[in-house]
Amino acid sequence: MTTIGEFELIEQFFGGQFASYGVNLGIGDDCALLTVPPEKQLAVSIDTLIGGSHFPRNADPELIAERALRVSISDLAAMGADPMWITLALTIPSAESSWLSGFSRGLFRAAEEFNVSLVGGDTTRGPLAITLQVHGSVSPDKSMLRSNARVGDLVFVTGTVGDGAAALAVIKKELEVGKSAFSYFMGRYYTPKILVRQAQALATVSRCAIDVSDGLLADLGHICKASGVGAVIEAERLPLSDPLRKLCDPDTALNWALAGGDDYQLCFTVPPAKIARLEEIQEQHQIEFTAIGEIVRGDECVCLSGGRVVVPEKTGYKHF
């Protein structure tokens, strides 16, 4: 194991990559200096992943970094924002070259995919933790806020839900699976597809979105709380993947779909008048999504199955 100093570490593993738009001064000074595109708002989000709690401590560092960045970019996508820059506060028990090398490889691969550059950071010694702040830009009239759901809006979700929770169960070896299912769920967990461009297209008809990270019902609940509305979704309409259906019984699948989280799909609302335009966008941008319910009066967010309310066992990931 080779260990190195902080300045050396930054230079060796986090320096010298390509610069995206608006980076006047990147890593290496007291601050980074950035230019936000004219007429755009700056969108920022900060997230921490703790080793042993948000991801397995001994996981491949390349995958840890890939996932960390993807999960963070998901917040920009849910706002309809265009990713631009990232900063990284990395806490590691020791500066082990092979680990850092893998981590920076994964980080920069994902950074390149989303066309973001690392503009600043801090490395400290301590228990493994990764804090990423993502920075994007968005036009004031194209941002999708949690507070914009209106009674009568239809509720949609992209892709399939429940895979994130299933993947975690697979990784924790709570379930035994074949090689191909294992590979599918590993992919869903470590390299979730983040729908940046798709979200920007949806932002032309939707003013309200959230990414499914705490669990579909909890996240839709955040929308309801912020908008002062209720929501009713239908269990039978929830989009489940084939690998999930094969993995477990229908009740478990439904529970994971509603309360599992870590899916990083977009849950968004669209007023009835814009559904025709939404269908055009779906075709044009090849976006997979499903209508799962409706925004209603009240303050409750419920899932019905055959007319009865489904109460999932765990409603979203709790930090405390």
Place this chain on the structure above:
Amino acid sequence: MTTIGEFELIEQFFGGQFASYGVNLGIGDDCALLTVPPEKQLAVSIDTLIGGSHFPRNADPELIAERALRVSISDLAAMGADPMWITLALTIPSAESSWLSGFSRGLFRAAEEFNVSLVGGDTTRGPLAITLQVHGSVSPDKSMLRSNARVGDLVFVTGTVGDGAAALAVIKKELEVGKSAFSYFMGRYYTPKILVRQAQALATVSRCAIDVSDGLLADLGHICKASGVGAVIEAERLPLSDPLRKLCDPDTALNWALAGGDDYQLCFTVPPAKIARLEEIQEQHQIEFTAIGEIVRGDECVCLSGGRVVVPEKTGYKHF
């Protein structure tokens, strides 16, 4: 000990404070939405403080928060930037109300002093760690970069140096001091004065500055490296506080002044042609600073005492 959930925690301890300029959407959505003032660059810096390593774990949470924000704002000051917004990624072993209450009190007191608002955050459970990102704005022609030192520039430092390291020794009980000295050093450690307005005034004559965090010699070394120059400073000119002189022998004081760090003073360079203007600014803004040396050809950054090179025992805080 009362523990609470994450959403409750954020609402109770980190919601509802005043909003500074440009906050279109603060805490509570996928992203914060911010407007950078026209014609200005966004300046950002991220820093992590680890409990037990960067500050005593059992320290007063109010002081921990005060110090964390001040130390972070120091990076904006060193760039000549105007502080605007902060984001906080807080990792705590448990959501203890009394601790959180103290922490948020200290954070918001300092935030108000610097006129910044908390626009986003993440709270996670794990070993105590505080990551703050600070965001400011600066005109492109008023930023002070490490790379702008030129041969012949004079080197200055504000206030006094060495107190940060002395304070740490006092806090760690490596030295016994009287009540008034204890109080002085506690203040220097937990509530260092951050020279935001002064730095902006200095930025009209200086294009190059850094804050003294790693240690004066190490930080001036960062300037030298970034600018491709050398520097010579004189031990006899270093500004030392009376409490520091009384606390220890002259060699220890010199060593702390050169290599101690945690002073959060500004080290800056000014070309000879602008010294007259600098003196006007000094008087007008009541800024205390001292000329300590000169930028020279070469790549070495040295301190001379009676013509001989002083080699301090510890050159800056090393993370690894």
